[in-house]
Amino acid sequence: MFISFFCLFITVFLYIVFRKYYQKNPHFWNMPVLAVSCGLILFLQLTPISYDDYIFYNQWLIWFLGPVMVSFAVPLYRHRQMIKDHKLSLCIGVIVGVVMAVFSALFLARLFHLPLEMQKSLIVRSISTPFAMNVAHTIGGSPSQAAVFVVFAGLFGHLSGLIWIAVFNIRSHMAKGAMLGAASHGIGAAKAFEISGEAGVVASLVMMISGMLTMLLAPLIGLLFP
Amino acid sequence: MMFLFVMLLSRLIPLELIEDGSRFFISHMLLFFVPAVVKLVEYKSLLLSHGVGIMVTVLLGSVWVMFSVGFVVDKIYAFELRKKQEKSGESECS
Numbered sequence: 001m002f003i004s005f006f007c008l009f010i011t012v013f014l015y016i017v018f019r020k021y022y023q024k025n026p027h028f029w030n031m032p033v034l035a036v037s038c039g040l041i042l043f044l045q046l047t048p049i050s051y052d053d054y055i056f057y058n059q060w061l062i063w064f065l066g067p068v069m070v071s072f073a074v075p076l077y078r079h080r081q082m083i084k085d086h087k088l089s090l091c092i093g094v095i096v097g098v099v100m101a102v103f104s105a106l107f108l109a110r111l112f113h114l115p116l117e118m119q120k121s122l123i124v125r126s127i128s129t130p131f132a133m134n135v136a137h138t139i140g141g142s143p144s145q146a147a148v149f150v151v152f153a154g155l156f157g158h159l160s161g162l163i164w165i166a167v168f169n170i171r172s173h174m175a176k177g178a179m180l181g182a183a184s185h186g187i188g189a190a191k192a193f194e195i196s197g198e199a200g201v202v203a204s205l206v207m208m209i210s211g212m213l214t215m216l217l218a219p220l221i222g223l224l225f226p
Numbered sequence: 227m228m229f230l231f232v233m234l235l236s237r238l239i240p241l242e243l244i245e246d247g248s249r250f251f252i253s254h255m256l257l258f259f260v261p262a263v264v265k266l267v268e269y270k271s272l273l274l275s276h277g278v279g280i281m282v283t284v285l286l287g288s289v290w291v292m293f294s295v296g297f298v299v300d301k302i303y304a305f306e307l308r309k310k311q312e313k314s315g316e317s318e319c320s
Contacts, residue, residue: 112279144265179296
């Protein structure tokens with residue numbers, strides 16, 4: 001009991017420390033989700049504390065992902081004018097993004113004969129973590145694997161996004177933002193904000209709407225796995 | 227979430243009431259992922275044995291998503307602009 005409580009304490013403590021540190025040194029390798037998780041995994045590996053002890057109180061933190069998802073209604077509401085102005089580009093961008101994300105992962109994961117649970121966790125990799133974990137849970141994947149693939153896809157887009165923009169010769173800021181938001185969610189949106197404010201807003205809108213759409217389509221996506 | 231969005235649009239819930247709360251949850255959402263990511267300790271061998279497949283799936287999949295979305299939105303955005311210009315052109319003529 002005491003150990004579980006200590007685990008909750010150390011999780012929150014490490015998070016606060018790394019958040020402060022990251023604000024001063026914003027490099028992707030000391031992003032809180034990466035650094036804190038790695039630290040805690042190491043900690044659990046080096047000490048005899050079991051995962052069950054660890055999660056006993058920490059599951060309450062996971063529970064908060066529900067309110068996080070609901071909270072996305074506020075930024076969506078605040079950008080309603082932008083949505084109205086570019087509804088066609090946004091809608092089609094989101095639909096193309098979600099469909100391509102699901103089928104590309106499905107195709108590649110089957111090509112490599114990955115286990116079924118992993119396939120299900122991989123197809124949600126390009127949407128924001130709270131949505132990805134929710135969908136992974138719904139279709140029978142593993143929310144924690146999904147969370148890792150999401151971070152992985154996000155970092156990849158963040159680091160290489162500008163290269164692909166140049167390779168594919170994408171010109172409008174609208175499209176640059178949309179592709180980063182569709183493939184790499186919040187971490188990609190951070191890159192989009194470096195390109196321009198417009199690209200950043202578009203990226204976060206595409207990310208939020210894609211997450212919602214994937215969540216609504218989750219029962220259909222489940223049907224892809226007989 | 228959609229429910230809340232509709233409530234905001236219809237002004238049944240004032241934005242000020244939930245603004246601070248939502249900002250708190252979104253800015254600290256990383257904290258809530260951490261315990262879930264830590265669950266990876268239970269999948270260690272599985273992830274290591276499929277490392278290459280996972281890498282290729284995520285990387286190629288992401289590139290493909292970026293290409294298709296970037297390409298399509300670029301075209302549609304150009305179309306949207308053209309339509310807007312045509313509209314403003316018409317109004318100038320009349």
